[in-house]
Amino acid sequence: MSSKKFEKTLETDVVIIGSGAGGACAAWGIANKGIDTLVIEKGDWLKDDTYDDDELHYYILKKGWPSIENEYSMADLYRGKESKERPHRMGQSYGCVGGGTIYYAGVSSRFYREDFEKYKIWGDIPGANLADWPKGFYEEIGPYYSQAEELIGVSGDYSNDYARFNQLNHRPRLLPPLPYHKIGERLNDAAKELGWNPFPIPLALNSIYNEKTNSNWCISSGMCSGYPCAWGAKNSVDQVVLSNLVDKPNFSILTNTLAAFAETDSKGNISGVVCINRSSKEKFFVKAKAVILACSGILSPLFCLNSQTKQHQNGLGNSNDLVGRNLMFHIEGQRGAQFDGDFGNEEFHNLKKVMVTDFYIPDQSDEFVNHMSIQMGSKSGPIRYVLSKVPEGWGRQYLKDMHKNYMQYHELQAMCEDLPQLSNRVTAADRKDVDGMPVAHIHHRFHKMDGLAFIKTMEKMEQWLQAGGGKMITGISSDMVEWKRLIDQGEDIPPMRRPYGYHLMGTLRMGDDPDRSVVNRYCQFHEVPNLFCVDSSIFPTSAGVNPTLTIQANALRVADKIINLSRSQWK
Amino acid sequence: MAKIISENKILNNKNLIRLIETLIPNVNDAPSGVEAGVQYYLVKALNAHRKNILPSYEVILKSLEIISKEFYKNTFWKLDDDHAEIVVSKVQVIESGAFESVRNLVFEGYFAHPRWRDGKGKSVWSAIGFRPILRNQDQFGEI
Ligand SMILES: Cc1cc2nc3c(=O)[nH]c(=O)nc-3n(C[C@H](O)[C@H](O)[C@H](O)COP(=O)(O)OP(=O)(O)OC[C@H]3O[C@@H](n4cnc5c(N)ncnc54)[C@H](O)[C@@H]3O)c2cc1C
Numbered sequence: 001m002s003s004k005k006f007e008k009t010l011e012t013d014v015v016i017i018g019s020g021a022g023g024a025c026a027a028w029g030i031a032n033k034g035i036d037t038l039v040i041e042k043g044d045w046l047k048d049d050t051y052d053d054d055e056l057h058y059y060i061l062k063k064g065w066p067s068i069e070n071e072y073s074m075a076d077l078y079r080g081k082e083s084k085e086r087p088h089r090m091g092q093s094y095g096c097v098g099g100g101t102i103y104y105a106g107v108s109s110r111f112y113r114e115d116f117e118k119y120k121i122w123g124d125i126p127g128a129n130l131a132d133w134p135k136g137f138y139e140e141i142g143p144y145y146s147q148a149e150e151l152i153g154v155s156g157d158y159s160n161d162y163a164r165f166n167q168l169n170h171r172p173r174l175l176p177p178l179p180y181h182k183i184g185e186r187l188n189d190a191a192k193e194l195g196w197n198p199f200p201i202p203l204a205l206n207s208i209y210n211e212k213t214n215s216n217w218c219i220s221s222g223m224c225s226g227y228p229c230a231w232g233a234k235n236s237v238d239q240v241v242l243s244n245l246v247d248k249p250n251f252s253i254l255t256n257t258l259a260a261f262a263e264t265d266s267k268g269n270i271s272g273v274v275c276i277n278r279s280s281k282e283k284f285f286v287k288a289k290a291v292i293l294a295c296s297g298i299l300s301p302l303f304c305l306n307s308q309t310k311q312h313q314n315g316l317g318n319s320n321d322l323v324g325r326n327l328m329f330h331i332e333g334q335r336g337a338q339f340d341g342d343f344g345n346e347e348f349h350n351l352k353k354v355m356v357t358d359f360y361i362p363d364q365s366d367e368f369v370n371h372m373s374i375q376m377g378s379k380s381g382p383i384r385y386v387l388s389k390v391p392e393g394w395g396r397q398y399l400k401d402m403h404k405n406y407m408q409y410h411e412l413q414a415m416c417e418d419l420p421q422l423s424n425r426v427t428a429a430d431r432k433d434v435d436g437m438p439v440a441h442i443h444h445r446f447h448k449m450d451g452l453a454f455i456k457t458m459e460k461m462e463q464w465l466q467a468g469g470g471k472m473i474t475g476i477s478s479d480m481v482e483w484k485r486l487i488d489q490g491e492d493i494p495p496m497r498r499p500y501g502y503h504l505m506g507t508l509r510m511g512d513d514p515d516r517s518v519v520n521r522y523c524q525f526h527e528v529p530n531l532f533c534v535d536s537s538i539f540p541t542s543a544g545v546n547p548t549l550t551i552q553a554n555a556l557r558v559a560d561k562i563i564n565l566s567r568s569q570w571k
Numbered sequence: 572m573a574k575i576i577s578e579n580k581i582l583n584n585k586n587l588i589r590l591i592e593t594l595i596p597n598v599n600d601a602p603s604g605v606e607a608g609v610q611y612y613l614v615k616a617l618n619a620h621r622k623n624i625l626p627s628y629e630v631i632l633k634s635l636e637i638i639s640k641e642f643y644k645n646t647f648w649k650l651d652d653d654h655a656e657i658v659v660s661k662v663q664v665i666e667s668g669a670f671e672s673v674r675n676l677v678f679e680g681y682f683a684h685p686r687w688r689d690g691k692g693k694s695v696w697s698a699i700g701f702r703p704i705l706r707n708q709d710q711f712g713e714i
């Protein structure tokens with residue numbers, strides 16, 4: 001297809017597709033150096049007055065969330081067969097300016113050194129496709145972690161994270177940690193009694209008034225994970241990054257615009273991107289010197305697969321058929337308990353306060369190689385509490401108990417690494433989305449080691465809850481009982497019955513070897529030199545903590561590289 | 572578009588109002604389900620995102636009346652609190668699936684943002700110690 005077909009053509013130096021965690025930080029790094037930068041975002045700016053603690057709207061009816069049916073199709077792989085296609089909670093991302101950071105919980109952990117050397121440490125694992133991050137990556141990303149922490153506004157304190165603190169090669173630049181409140185103190189003490197080293201979760205929420213962004217401090221209000229912050233204390237990238245760029249003459253953002261596919265020139269370089277205005281359905285062409293993908297770990301590979309040109313007949317950068325493979329999600333899960341005691345009417349609903357990483361690296365007795373951490377979880381809103389935690393009952397006594405129990409119910413959250421596997425992948429489906437483009441088809445099954453690591457994490461969570469005085473512990477799902485049985489019998493584990501995956505990683509693997517990876521150490525496509533990716537698609541492995549700070553730090557790193565390129569090649 | 576179930580049919584259904592009041596009576600300082608305006612939520616929900624529950628809703632209302640007449644020779648809404656609770660317990664056993672759907676719907680409405688209940692139910696959340704941030708705080712008063 002040729003750009004001559006379009007009546008409207010725009011021209012810029014750098015096009016960034018997606019305005020979420022990665023896209024916004026790349027835009028920051030590039031536009032601040034005076035380079036013409038255009039961000040294309042398929043969603044809109046969220047209006048402030050739509051922010052509200054409305055559990056039904058945001059969390060249950062998922063009104064703020066994209067329609068998964070429109071974006072994805074899903075097939076679970078189990079015992080070599082694909083189950084019936086069904087819409088799935090796995091693989092969600094949000095379609096709005098700021099992407100997932102508007103709705104995220106803000107956990108902003110750095111990865112450990114060991115996370116970057118997975119293959120070097122563990123070697124070949126049957127069924128998995130482990131890899132190292134490019135050599136020296138940990139050293140290289142250090143200063144960018146600090147830069148990202150400062151740009152975004154991360155609160156926390158790593159000094160008690162004994163393993164990480166000793167290896168930090170670049171000092172964190174953090175706001176003070178958020179207060180623990182009573183339940184946080186209780187679990188902090190309990191972890192210490194167990195001989196663990198609890199520390200405050202690094203959070204992209206302001207612990208104090210943030211002068212730089214003129215934004216509120218977090219009051220640990222009601223709903224945080226899954227909701228925009230009505231108080232303005234969550235440091236989502238629309239607030240702290242993009243809103244500071246919009247007045248720059250060399251920066252612009254086109255919202256409500258889908259980047260549908262790319263066109264390439266005779267050398268196989270990208271000449272530009274075909275876009276669709278999602279209201280008028282008008283198609284137009286954006287000519288660019290470089291294109292940066294930041295659509296998320298599922299939609300970036302989809303863009304490549306949907307871009308089949310004469311020079312890239314299998315999709316962009318996909319001659320080795322690696323685009324879309326090695327999809328990872330993390331295994332997340334909650335366990336909760338009732339705690340005796342008066343927690344008063346404290347404002348402590350956002351309980352993302354304390355975490356432990358003491359068993360982050362597996363020990364000799366473990367039959368898995370996955371990394372893991374445990375965090376205090378956010379409290380579910382009252383509707384989910386009453387429907388899922390205390391689902392039976394009604395009437396006087398029930399309500400009396402419910403009123404008391406809600407304040408005394410607290411949860412922990414597991415963050416467990418899942419291993420990359422070639423068969424876990426994103427392909428382009430036959431079905432089309434509302435804009436006429438093929439939706440992503442997701443093939444996914446957890447590795448046996450993922451199951452074993454998850455079971456251990458859940459056991460550790462029980463230990464922690466019990467040490468804190470927790471009773472009536474919830475959250476050992478029937479999935480795990482079944483998994484344990486199957487693993488004992490040497491069988492594959494089936495898909496989780498109610499899985500969810502908010503961390504989308506691995507599908508455009510970074511590496512030095514063009515035969516075994518899609519992008520190089522600067523996230524530049526081996527086969528398309530003016531195409532880059534700055535979301536978590538490039539992660540060779542997923543680590544046992546949340547990905548967003550690493551996405552942001554890496555995007556700032558790649559932006560610097562692109563600036564250097566632009567100086568040598570574009571002028 | 573015509574409503575699937577009319578507002579009148581819900582708001583003026585005395586057996587429904589009695590059911591809501593039995594499931595969520597007034598305890599501690601919290602409003603009852605009816606005081607919180609759960610019935611207004613039902614008008615919205617049964618005509619939209621919860622329309623699939625309508626058959627269960629109808630089954631439950633029918634069963635309440637049948638059991639009530641069978642045991643107490645009286646229409647359900649006229650029963651005293653203790654008898655109403657007994658009838659609801661029996662319906663819960665006989666129509667367990669449908670009952671669960673309706674029970675969940677009623678609790679969902681009770682704890683939903685007040686805008687789903689036409690602004691009623693201001694003190695529902697504070698009764699359980701939940702303190703969310705609302706944009707239009709004035710509209711909903713002290714919650
Ligand atoms: C409820 C929830 C809680 C979370 N909590 C945490 C947490 O505590 N810590 C953490 O690290 N992570 C968390 N995450 C995950 C976090 O949100 C993501 O890791 C992060 O946002 C990913 O950044 P990204 O730049 O890759 O993609 P996104 O932030 O998803 O941004 C991608 C953007 O690209 C746009 N886009 C996609 N395709 C196109 C296209 N073709 N054309 C134009 N635009 C396009 C999308 O609309 C979107 O705005 C959470 C996620 C959820 C859902």
Ligand code: SF4
Pocket residue numbers: 205217218219220221222223224225228229230231232233234350
């Ligand atoms: S917990 Fe803090 S950051 Fe999260 S929504 Fe509440 S005030 Fe905002």
